[in-house]
Amino acid sequence: xxxxxxxxxxxxxxxxxxxxxxxxxxxxxxxxxxxxxxxxxxxxxxxxxxxxxxxxxxxxxxxxxxxxxxxxxxxxxxxxxxxxxxxxxxxxxxxxxxxxxxxxxxxxxxxxxxxxxxxxxxxxxxxxxxxxxxxxxxxxxxx
Numbered sequence: 001x002x003x004x005x006x007x008x009x010x011x012x013x014x015x016x017x018x019x020x021x022x023x024x025x026x027x028x029x030x031x032x033x034x035x036x037x038x039x040x041x042x043x044x045x046x047x048x049x050x051x052x053x054x055x056x057x058x059x060x061x062x063x064x065x066x067x068x069x070x071x072x073x074x075x076x077x078x079x080x081x082x083x084x085x086x087x088x089x090x091x092x093x094x095x096x097x098x099x100x101x102x103x104x105x106x107x108x109x110x111x112x113x114x115x116x117x118x119x120x121x122x123x124x125x126x127x128x129x130x131x132x133x134x135x136x137x138x139x140x141x142x143x
Contacts, residue, residue, distance in 0.1 A: 001050050011049075014074055014138075015057060016101035021130060023055035025085075025096050030054075033034040033085060040080040047074055052121040057130050059118045061106065074101055087137070106135065 015044070018024050025033070034051050041048035042090050051060035060077070063072060085095045086137070106114045124133070 008064070008066045009106065010066075011106035011111055011114070012064060012070060013104045013106050013114055014060050014062060014075070014077075014101060015103075015134075016078065017057040017098045017130060018055075019098050020051035021056045021098075022093075024091070025053060025091055026091070027056070027057050027111060029085060029090055032090075033081060036084055037077060037081050040134050041077060041086075044076055044080075046076065048077070050115050050118050052118050054121055054125045054130075059121055060109075060119055061114055074103075083116070102134070 002007060028097055030053060034053075045065070047063040047065070049061040049063060051058060053059055058081075064073065078101075082095060082097065085091075092119060
């Protein structure tokens, strides 16, 4: 009798910024954009657990399936968002993403704290810039 069942727990915290860190993602846009991205992700078979962000960047927590490619998943999420924002005419200024993005693996034991952290982005960024936030991530120990 097998005691192991095939399960994949690949949780990844992704961060990407607006090109030149311009503050183009206003609160009204984010309020509509993030649910749209969640819907698009679900339709594409992407497990987008949570997402949030502020005017100049986005955080999301994904659970990758064994056959998914992280770069392709991020590219799909970003493209869906750009297409929607730029074609919706909610704002005059076009949104562009930076070419760079960050990905951090998340252990199942850190899952809930990562969800909480992402959900509190607006509160967190009342006192810290994106640069200050990323400096904290850079200081994280790497095995």
